[in-house]
Each structure stands twice: as structure tokens, then as C-alpha cells.
Amino acid sequence: MRRRRLLTRRGTGTLVAAFGCLVAANVLGARILLFMAVFLAALTLFSALAVRLPRRSGTVARQISTDLLTVSEASRVTVRFTLRALRVPHGLWHDVLPDAVAGDSSGEYPAETAQLSYLITGVRRGVWPLGPLMLRTVDPFGLAQREQAFGDTRTITVVPEVFALTPLAVRIGAAGGTAHTSSTRLGQGSDNLSPRGYAPGDSMRRIHWRATAHRGELMVRQEEEESSPDALVVLDRSAGRWDPQGDAADPAFESAVSLCASAALHLAAEGYSVDVIDTAGTLLGALRGHEDDRDGLLVALALVTPRGEARELAALVGGTPPGPLVFVTGRVDEEDAALLRPAGAAAPLLFATEPLPGAADAARQHGWTVAALGTDVAEAWDDALAARSGAGDVPR
Structure with missing residues (x-):
């Protein structure tokens, strides 16, 4: 966070003018210029002392309307700011926001009430600090300024966006996804x-x-x-499938995480017991109908990044084949696709953000329904369902 200088541009200009008057007074021998130089320098010093000397302290309490902020979702932040000072200063306040959220968190102080409120929108998933609260005041002449931080930061969790998906037209046993x-x-x-x-x-x-x-x-x-019938959602986060990550988010990986969350919650709503794992075998979430299951999965997915190597899919599935199997991956070539076996899953769906030539055909030979995953998660899901209904029964 960049710190503001003590003097404003006007204050800096006034100080430069005072120095210029002092030089001119010595060169020209004009006493009035010397008085002007002293006056301008003294005025600048007085302004700096006026904003720096008063002691101020305060407490900050923040309340966010949603515990978890979803990407593209808006949430209201309410800030209760209690300032202790000899006099109430006039200035501008702003809450420091991370790049992962967008919003206008500034306003004039003092406000009509001791409560400040603003809207934020999730931009990038992750866990980010919100705050501290900054109060910027300027002296009456506009020569000096003071920016002071109040309160601690608060953590805000931005979870991946969840899309509404079309029902999966597959029934496992007589009850489909309904628990029995x-x-x-x-x-x-x-x-x-x-x-x-x-x-x-x-x-x-x-x-x-x-x-x-x-x-x-x-x-x-x-x-x-x-x-209840089991469903398995696998997120391929092995480093070789994705472009190296820098400070900016990888749009392809963000779409994959969003599809992973959307598919898992969608299958759970259809009555399946859903396990969400990565290709290293780490359990990211288990949906069993409990209220906290959804939040636990979304928080775990808010923190995932590409890393490590992938294990064989058959070893991840284990000895009991699931009903629906959703496998979400990134860059996959023909050789990699030929090694992906659905391990007896009743409805294997493969989504790839970058299927290289021949990869889709190699995967279909093992019974996968393949769809390319772009920025529109719901469209990719619909493409997979359309391909599955058009393909009919395929060998496994």
C-alpha cells in the first residue's frame, strides 16, 4: 500500500515558492520577498503540524452480508468506525480492497451516521484481506495531508461461481439419484x-x-x-495440464474449478452422494446432504491451484465404480486421453479446456462423453449431455 506524502501538491508548490522568494530576496535585495518567503514557509509548517500533531485512535468493526462471496456476486460491507480525537476531522475515508474484489469503498468523513456502507463484487476466488480503514484529512489551506490506518484487516473468502446445470439424464438402479x-x-x-x-x-x-x-x-x-448412488467429480490440477500461473488468474483453470463446483452441487441436488477429489487423490469435499457440506467444498475449491502430478484414474475410483463420473482437465493430448479409463462408471463425462487433436476420439473409445470447456460452463455441460444422448450406449 503506497503511503501518501506529508505535503500535497499545493503544499510542495508553496514550499518551492518560499525558497524562490528567499533566493530572489538575496539577489534583488527586496525585503518584501524575504517576508513573503518566511510567511510561506511558516504557513506550510503550521499546516503540517496542524494535521500531524493531533492524536487520534479508533476502532473498526466490519460486517459482510454473506459469509462466502461468490465470483460475480455482490455483497454489502457495513463498517462501524468509532474515532477518538479532540475534534472531528473532515476528510475522505476508504477501506483498502484487494484486487480480488471490486467496489467503491470510499466516501466523505464524517458521515451522517457512525456507520459506513459499500458494495463489493467478487472478481477472483481465494482468501484475501479486507482493510485496514484509511482516513485522509487535509488542513484548511490544502497544504498538508495525513492518512492514518485504523483497525485490523478482515479475511474475506471468494469462492468459485456456481452455475445452474441441466439435469443429468441417467438413472443408476431404480431410484436414480434418490437415496434409498x-x-x-x-x-x-x-x-x-x-x-x-x-x-x-x-x-x-x-x-x-x-x-x-x-x-x-x-x-x-x-x-x-x-x-445412495455415488457420484465422483475429479479435478485434474496436475501442473502439466495448465499454463504456468503468475499474478493473474488462468481463465481456463478458473472455468475448470467453476465446473467442478457446479457439477458437484448439481449432482448432490439430484440425490447423489458426491465425492470431489483431485488427481492426486486428495479429498476436496464430500456432499452428503448436510448444510455445511456445500460451504466446505466451496472453501476448499477457493484455494486450489495447479500443482503436482496425476495418479491413475482407476486407482482414484477404487473397486466400486460410481454412477456419474465427471472428470475435468486442461490440456490433454491423444496419448493422455488413451490412458484415461472410466473404471466402470455408469455415466463418464470428460471436460477438457484444451483438447489437442485426436484426444477426444481416443477418450470416446473408452466410453467417455467428451466436451470442450470454455468460458461458458453451462454450455459445456449441455454439450456433454447432448453428445451423450446422441451417442446412445457405448462400449466401456
Whole structure:
């Protein structure tokens, strides 16, 4: 953050004029110029002392209308600023914003109330500092200025943009993505489940007291195993798939992260249990219908960057093939695509931001539905669904 100089341009000009008058007074022998030089220098010094000497302290409290700020989403920031000073100075305030958010966070001080408010819009995902609050005051003559920071910074998390996607026209089993239940194993259930006889090793917390009193022997609750079809979303973040990152964001990788988030939340809304992993096998999020699952995934995706090497996809999928499998990658050639095996997934979808010649055909031979991913995430998803419905059944 660039610090402002003590003197304004007017103050600097006044000081230069005072020096010029002093030189001219010595050259021309004009006493009036000497008086003018002393007056201008004294005025500049007085202005500098007037803005620098008063002691000021204050507290800053910020409140953001949304806990997580989505890219392209607007949120309101409310700042409560309490200033302690001998007199209320007049000037301009502004909250320091990172490049990852956009907004006009400045205004005149003092405001009509002790509360300052402004709008910000997410520009780039990540975790960024917001603040401190800067107060800039100028003396009545406009010769000197003072800019002082108040309060600490606050962290703001910008998460990837999530798009509404078209429903996936695939059904895994009879229920599709809708969760179903079956009583097949033991464990903790609820009181209305069918009881069974007590067996050594059963937890005492699972004793069904009503059934025990009715039958005269210890009865325990039979657990109802809840299961739902699984979906897997894989984000290929291996460094070789993406352009080297500098200070600016890679638009291709940002689209990939956005599709990853959109696809995972979309499949979870359709009733699937969704795991989101990267190609190194790191779990980025698990969506199981809990309220915090969504936020946890978005926060994890806000921090991902290209790095490392990729593992074999079959090893990531494991022994139980998922229903839908969404694989999001970057630059992929024909040789790389030939090594991608969907591992028995019922609906394998491959999205590549830069499919090189021959890559799409090589992937389709293994049963992938391939779509190019550009800046429009929803359009790429629709292209994949259209290609899948047009292809019909393909060998795996």
C-alpha cells in the first residue's frame, strides 16, 4: 500500500515558492520577498503540524452480508468506525480492497451516521484481506495531508461461481439419484426400526427397551442401512495440464474449478452422494446432504491451484465404480486421453479446456462423453449431455 506524502501538491508548490522568494530576496535585495518567503514557509509548517500533531485512535468493526462471496456476486460491507480525537476531522475515508474484489469503498468523513456502507463484487476466488480503514484529512489551506490506518484487516473468502446445470439424464438402479434404504447390517438406528435379539458385543445404547419389556428378553434396534448412488467429480490440477500461473488468474483453470463446483452441487441436488477429489487423490469435499457440506467444498475449491502430478484414474475410483463420473482437465493430448479409463462408471463425462487433436476420439473409445470447456460452463455441460444422448450406449 503506497503511503501518501506529508505535503500535497499545493503544499510542495508553496514550499518551492518560499525558497524562490528567499533566493530572489538575496539577489534583488527586496525585503518584501524575504517576508513573503518566511510567511510561506511558516504557513506550510503550521499546516503540517496542524494535521500531524493531533492524536487520534479508533476502532473498526466490519460486517459482510454473506459469509462466502461468490465470483460475480455482490455483497454489502457495513463498517462501524468509532474515532477518538479532540475534534472531528473532515476528510475522505476508504477501506483498502484487494484486487480480488471490486467496489467503491470510499466516501466523505464524517458521515451522517457512525456507520459506513459499500458494495463489493467478487472478481477472483481465494482468501484475501479486507482493510485496514484509511482516513485522509487535509488542513484548511490544502497544504498538508495525513492518512492514518485504523483497525485490523478482515479475511474475506471468494469462492468459485456456481452455475445452474441441466439435469443429468441417467438413472443408476431404480431410484436414480434418490437415496434409498435397506436393512442389511447392524448398527445404531431409530426407535421405530424392527428389533432383534441381543448379541454379545452389541452396544447397550442400542437396546430397544419397549421391545425388551414386551418380550421379556433383551432386544436391540436393527439398523437400517442408508445408501445412495455415488457420484465422483475429479479435478485434474496436475501442473502439466495448465499454463504456468503468475499474478493473474488462468481463465481456463478458473472455468475448470467453476465446473467442478457446479457439477458437484448439481449432482448432490439430484440425490447423489458426491465425492470431489483431485488427481492426486486428495479429498476436496464430500456432499452428503448436510448444510455445511456445500460451504466446505466451496472453501476448499477457493484455494486450489495447479500443482503436482496425476495418479491413475482407476486407482482414484477404487473397486466400486460410481454412477456419474465427471472428470475435468486442461490440456490433454491423444496419448493422455488413451490412458484415461472410466473404471466402470455408469455415466463418464470428460471436460477438457484444451483438447489437442485426436484426444477426444481416443477418450470416446473408452466410453467417455467428451466436451470442450470454455468460458461458458453451462454450455459445456449441455454439450456433454447432448453428445451423450446422441451417442446412445457405448462400449466401456
